[in-house]
Amino acid sequence: MNVYDQAHQLARALKEAPEYKAYMEMKDAVNGKPELAEMLNDFQEKQFQMQAAQLMGGEGAPDMSEQIQELYQILSKDPLAARYLQAEFAFTRMISDVYGILGEVIKPKTQ
Numbered sequence: 001m002n003v004y005d006q007a008h009q010l011a012r013a014l015k016e017a018p019e020y021k022a023y024m025e026m027k028d029a030v031n032g033k034p035e036l037a038e039m040l041n042d043f044q045e046k047q048f049q050m051q052a053a054q055l056m057g058g059e060g061a062p063d064m065s066e067q068i069q070e071l072y073q074i075l076s077k078d079p080l081a082a083r084y085l086q087a088e089f090a091f092t093r094m095i096s097d098v099y100g101i102l103g104e105v106i107k108p109k110t111q
Contacts, residue, residue: 014098023091026084036081043071 014020030037050064075081 010098014095017091017094019087019091019094023087026080026087029080030084033080036078039071039075040081040084043068043075046071 030040046064046068050068053061053064075085
């Protein structure tokens, strides 16, 4: 069994997954509305910055969490943005699950 062939097969399976297709469909729809796309990008950038700060051992700026919550409240009122965020979450969860499966296999064993 060739690992590279299996990786390509996994990539094809991911592209055919309903979660991926729904996410891409919502992404295209959002990209058709530049103002909404900009708001979502801002929201995601702030989330990324906060997560990066937390990974580095900090908590991030206290007002950052508040800004993220406010942006989320605004975005969740827009039906298209809400569907996009749901599709993105489902796709991200699927990818995270796949990484988890791979991580279990390559995790070094401690004795």
